[in-house]
Amino acid sequence: HISLSALKTIQRSGVLTYPPIQTIEQLDTIQKHQPTNEMYSILVARSGHAQVSTWPISLITGNISITPVPGMSEELASRIQLSVIKLAGEIGLVGAVELIVDADDFTKLISINWLNPVVQDNLSVGSITSYAEQFLRAVLDLPLGSTEALRSYTVSGSLTTDENSNDYRPYLHLMARNPNLKFNQATKKVSVIGDNVENLLTEIIHTQQYFSGEIKE
Template identity: 40%
Template sequence: MRPSSRAFIYSQNKAEMRKVLQENNLPSPKWELYTGAKPTEISFPLIAKSISGGYDGRGVWVVGSESELAEILKIQPRLLLEEKLKFTTEIAVMVARSPHGQAATWPPTLTIQRDGICIQTITPAPDLSDTLKVSAQEIALKIADVIGLVGVMAVELFVVDDQLVVNELAARPHNSGHWSIEGSVTSQFEQHLRAILDLPLGDTSMRAEFAVMGNVLGGAKTDMYRPYLHLFARTPYLKVHQYRKEVRAGRKVGHVTAIGNNLTTLESEVSHAVNYMNGVVDE
């Protein structure tokens, strides 16, 4: 089974993740485990998280006071508390590692969030210094080695001024790496198979200067076939992925990707496609 339970626990248990990061001097916010037995040492406002479970903003609370924290404890008797960082952007680095220790990363990806859900990614992350790009990849490679990763993993990071802070780990092919299907010589899915089969890892170079991916969230439209026809005719180079899920409001039901050398055009086309598919625009 890959990744092993030894590695996977750091993706599933946020407290164990924080412990291993701290033990290996990897950048983390101030944090503590909290049961209400004594006052927290972290200043308000702070972030409270479920120890396990939760995604796309679920199981995460911004807490402004002890009384608010006490209310959350009624439904989650044990919490991970973290300082609320004043970050400028969020990025993610996909990393792959094989059983014999070969490892590779893709370029850092800017993840754009709305209501705790990633709505768009841009690779490579624009406006990120070369120093931080290299640092983000080095952090991802070190984490992969420390936890004994086999397969692919997303390392999510906050950019705080000129520093990086690890937010969460996801030991699996990840939404922030979907751009690699079209945008990289080796996609995250192919690389995952190469890694778990202990084959030589593939080339992670980009096929174009930029790759922009937009998540399609469920909206007013439930029939996705007609939007496909329009988008295929309007933007022939756009790639549309449908997950064949039941369409529900706010649910990720697919994504679109465009690669090329003009970032402004790519962002515009991807945003239009997403808005057309979920019914925000009708032309």
């Protein structure tokens, strides 16, 4: 996280920042609420010519995220996405941002991420256009890419290194066991895409448990 004062110092030196500082200041004035057991992640990108795109809404629960939210109606998803698109226009967003909201009341904002979204791995693996690419397109005022999902679901989970091992040895077993797993060493997450969310959750939870040393096979 970069503070507003640091961003203003950077801007005074002649460097442009995205989203614009004015946008970040407006987002900073919105009341924030405490994290809850279940939260939604909504990501929106907007270019200088006001082209806007959103990705499917994600569910964040514990150290796992699921895209899209299982069981969410199209009506509710549309309401949430339209509210975020409206907000993006009101604050003059150029770039992209992730809004984390309470799953029980999406009007309660919990946090804002624009550098490292919580669900960026879900989008990198499960979407035609990743968050990073879309952010760059928006900033350069290029046509935005498709946010269509590659499969029905993407599930990602955070990884914890086994204190008695290292990150390399678990990869040998896990990558051989399921070649469809996608690992991101930078974010310490594992992701997988597919059409059966229960099976995907089973794979991610097994991977987390094996990686941490909780289970041995």
